[in-house]
Amino acid sequence: MPHRTWASRVERARKLAASDLPSRNLLAFYAALLDVQRAIHEQLARQPAPLAGALHQDLPVLRPLMPPLLQVVATAGPTSLARAARELSGNGDSSLEPLLVDYWQTLSTGDAPGRAFFAKACLQPYARWLVDSKTPIVRDRLRDRNRCPACGGAPQAGIMQRLGSEGATRSLLCALCLSTWHFQRVVCASCGERDERKLGYYNSPSYPHVRVEVCDTCRHYIKSVDLSVLGIADPLVDELAAASLDLWAREHDYVKIELNLVGL
Ligand SMILES: [Zn+2]
Ligand SMILES: [Zn+2]
Known part of the structure; x- marks a missing residue:
């Protein structure tokens, strides 16, 4: 990125x-x-x-x-x-x-x-x-599944980008230390569901580079920012800017994996 x-x-x-x-x-x-x-x-x-x-x-x-x-x-x-x-x-x-x-x-x-x-x-x-500063972070529960490898934080947003011959890749952005880590594309970032029939996507013409990714197994969602659609987007800021997508998710009874800083 x-x-x-x-x-x-x-x-x-x-x-x-x-x-x-x-x-x-x-x-x-x-x-x-x-x-x-x-x-x-x-x-x-x-x-x-x-x-x-x-x-x-x-x-x-x-x-x-x-x-x-x-x-x-x-x-x-x-x-x-x-x-x-x-x-x-x-x-x-x-x-x-x-x-x-x-x-x-x-x-x-x-x-x-x-x-x-x-x-x-x-x-x-x-x-x-x-x-x-490469200072090891001392916290309990640092190694939970689907958490930031650096600090144990939850994913705040997903990041999609296209990298040459590799095709599209997906990373997750940590809500605490803001590190990113690679994550498989078609897997729920909360429960690890891999069945494509249980995973869904939603976006709105107002934010063509942001989409909601939902999981019908655990009913959680995360928003992803696609940098191949808008390279100047900042995943942390653009996730927050697309606040109306959170309203859509909530209306459909999905729970966000991690609320952003302003509580959306
Ligand atoms: Zn982290
Ligand atoms: Zn799930």
């Missing part, structure tokens, strides 16, 4: 936010958030001492980098997230840190998407930097 950086993601989100997509307000917020995540990643890269790869040991380094992120959410976020950000800022580090530690260990979004939002927003640049 063409190399994606925080800066290129910010640029893509800003470009889509300036379009007439129904998700443009969400994209404007996401661009601001990606920019603060970019800054956190950059500051982690400048740390003089190497990180441990275990969150509880690295928290003192992460702690001072979090207030600007809460600030952006408080000023640019949707109402409920903005309120939550102000509450977390008011309580100091004490309420944010248990949330991060909990998410790091379980990777569960549970039934509180607001909490998962803050955990993921803070931890994505941290996990990304651990991968970039």
Whole structure:
């Protein structure tokens, strides 16, 4: 896949936010958030001492980098997230840190998407930097099936591309460290179903490069971004931009494998 950086993601989100997509307000917020995540990643890269790869040991380094992120959410976020950000800022580090530690260990979004939002927003640049700096990630349950080989995260999106004589290939994009890994094309990314009669696809003319991939065995779905249709797409950003496809999936009783950062 063409190399994606925080800066290129910010640029893509800003470009889509300036379009007439129904998700443009969400994209404007996401661009601001990606920019603060970019800054956190950059500051982690400048740390003089190497990180441990275990969150509880690295928290003192992460702690001072979090207030600007809460600030952006408080000023640019949707109402409920903005309120939550102000509450977390008011309580100091004490309420944010248990949330991060909990998410790091379980990777569960549970039934509180607001909490998962803050955990993921803070931890994505941290996990990304651990991968970039080749620091082994220390977490329980790192080796679950159909999970990111680097950090154990769930797949956020699929990526399709055509690579010369190999034909079309499929990868999955990690929701936590944003790594990608190869995955078979016609297999459910949740339960591993291979029976083509159980696997279905849906897309809409509004997003010709994005499709919903559903599985009737486990009733899960994931969205895939086809870079051979739109090479300038950014799988992380374009997945979020195609929010109306999530509505379609939900109306048809499919459950997303991993909600994206804004809870869709
Ligand atoms: Zn990962
Ligand atoms: Zn399945």
